[in-house]
Amino acid sequence: MYEDEKSGVPAAWNDRARAAMDQMLENMKNFKVSAASGQFSVSPACGEDLLKVIRMLQDWLGGGHANTLDQKPMLGGSYGARAMAPFVQQIASDQQGFLTQLTRLRDVLSDAENGVRQAMANYRQNEHAVAGTFGK
Numbered sequence: 046m047y048e049d050e051k052s053g054v055p056a057a058w059n060d061r062a063r064a065a066m067d068q069m070l071e072n073m074k075n076f077k078v079s080a081a082s083g084q085f086s087v088s089p090a091c092g093e094d095l096l097k098v099i100r101m102l103q104d105w106l107g108g109g110h111a112n113t114l115d116q117k118p119m120l121g122g123s124y125g126a127r128a129m130a131p132f133v134q135q136i137a138s139d140q141q142g143f144l145t146q147l148t149r150l151r152d153v154l155s156d157a158e159n160g161v162r163q164a165m166a167n168y169r170q171n172e173h174a175v176a177g178t179f180g181k
Contacts, residue, residue, distance in 0.1 A: 066146055073153040077160035086167035095161045099154055106151040 079085060087095065120126035120133075136142050 066149075070149055070153050073157045073160075077156040077163070080160040080163035080167065083167050085164055086171050087161060087164035088168055089165055092161050092165035092168070096158060099158050099161070103151065103154050103158075106147060106154075 120130050
């Protein structure tokens with residue numbers, strides 16, 4: 046686990062989980078770049094399915110569902126529950142917390158959507174080019 050530089054309190058994300066999230070987000074950005082350079086294509090049917098999933102995730106992230114995580118949890122009235130509730134709330138919403146990671150995900154979903162659209166356009170171009178060879 047890593048520590049929050051401000052408080053010295055271990056945060057919820059350990060180094061491997063954070064690195065995996067960083068890599069996934071970087072891959073989504075690279076996906077758009079790869080599609081723009083024509084490195085791959087996606088059929089319209091598959092592309093529409095991918096866009097549907099991306100839109101569902103964007104809608105969920107934009108719908109305020111994740112915001113319930115930054116509320117103080119109701120863990121009960123025991124001393125341990127009262128001591129843990131603010132900590133659980135903090136690790137969900139601090140600079141390195143789960144909600145911050147969800148925001149980062151939401152930000153790169155538009156890159157993924159643009160990448161899928163470009164890959165679908167690549168597919169149409171490839172189909173058109175191949176179809177043109179049969180007419181000769």
